[in-house]
Amino acid sequence: xxxxxxxxxxxxxxxNKLPPHVSNAIIVSIILLIIVILxxxxxxxxxxxxxxxxKCTFRNFIEMIVESLSxxxxxxxxxxxxxxxxxxxxxxxFILFNNLSGLIPxxxxxxxxxxxxxxxxxxxxxxxxxxGFREHGVKYLKQFVGPMWALAPLMIPVEIIxxxxxxxxxxxxxxxxxxxxxxxxxxxxxxxxxxxxxxVMFLGLFVAFVQTFxxxxxxxxxxxxxxxxxxx
Numbered sequence: 001x002x003x004x005x006x007x008x009x010x011x012x013x014x015x016n017k018l019p020p021h022v023s024n025a026i027i028v029s030i031i032l033l034i035i036v037i038l039x040x041x042x043x044x045x046x047x048x049x050x051x052x053x054x055k056c057t058f059r060n061f062i063e064m065i066v067e068s069l070s071x072x073x074x075x076x077x078x079x080x081x082x083x084x085x086x087x088x089x090x091x092x093x094f095i096l097f098n099n100l101s102g103l104i105p106x107x108x109x110x111x112x113x114x115x116x117x118x119x120x121x122x123x124x125x126x127x128x129x130x131x132g133f134r135e136h137g138v139k140y141l142k143q144f145v146g147p148m149w150a151l152a153p154l155m156i157p158v159e160i161i162x163x164x165x166x167x168x169x170x171x172x173x174x175x176x177x178x179x180x181x182x183x184x185x186x187x188x189x190x191x192x193x194x195x196x197x198x199x200v201m202f203l204g205l206f207v208a209f210v211q212t213f214x215x216x217x218x219x220x221x222x223x224x225x226x227x228x229x230x231x232x
Contacts, residue, residue: 008106021113028097028110035062065093072213076220084223087127091120092216095174099208102182103201111178111211114171121170124219125163132226140226170218174211181207 009015009023018026039062069089074081095111102109110116132140146155181204 007108019113020108021110021116024101024108025098025110025116027107028094028101032093032097069093072216073220076217077224080227081220084131084220087123088216088219088223091123091219092212095120095215096208096212099178099211100205102178103185103204103208109178109182111174112182114175117175117178118167118171120174120215121167124170124222125167128166128222128226131223135227136229166218166222170215174215177207177211 007020007023009018009020009027012023015023015026038058066089069092070082070085073085073088077084098109098111098116101107102112129140144156144159145152146159185200185204
């Protein structure tokens with residue numbers, strides 16, 4: 001019979017009855033919401049300051065995050081990338097903070113569960129087709145037919161399978177890498193709790209950022225393909 005793993009969520013009466021990936025997702029979402037509220041209040045309070053202060057303040061930290069995400073998205077998608085900053089940035093921060101939470105004892109990252117990773121990938125899947133229909137209307141369906149109507153019976157099943165494979169690959173890739181990294185870290189902590197796990201934790205930090213970046217890049221590629229006029 002397996003033993004229960006301690007989590008900080010078990011200390012809260014409403015969270016201790018939820019599955020670990022759900023409770024951790026709620027905690028991370030609350031932390032992100034607090035950061036957004038504090039950041040918004042700080043920016044409103046200092047909106048007259050054009051030049052930021054020399055010290056590393058909370059305002060500078062928030063601006064650095066927003067500018068970094070905006071820069072990555074616009075560089076990858078072009079000028080129209082500004083339209084996707086909200087959805088891509090939200091997913092990126094949610095995934096990143098969940099990945100990083102796995103490095104803190106007492107936290108089980110929600111990205112360690114396929115339920116969470118598939119929820120993120122299905123969000124990308126739904127939003128991709130939403131943007132596609134918003135941009136092209138019914139003509140968006142033409143990509144499923146192919147270049148020739150004669151090939152439609154062959155192309156339609158292939159295209160449908162290809163589009164369904166996108167959320168599957170996104171969710172499984174993120175789940176597999178985070179689960180593997182979390183498992184390796186836990187094993188090293190169990191065997192040698194001091195010093196030796198430090199390199200593994202640095203590797204986990206690297207994996208957390210890389211997997212978030214990969215998820216962002218693939219999501220932006222799908223969004224760019226949906227609004228592109230070259231294939232429609």
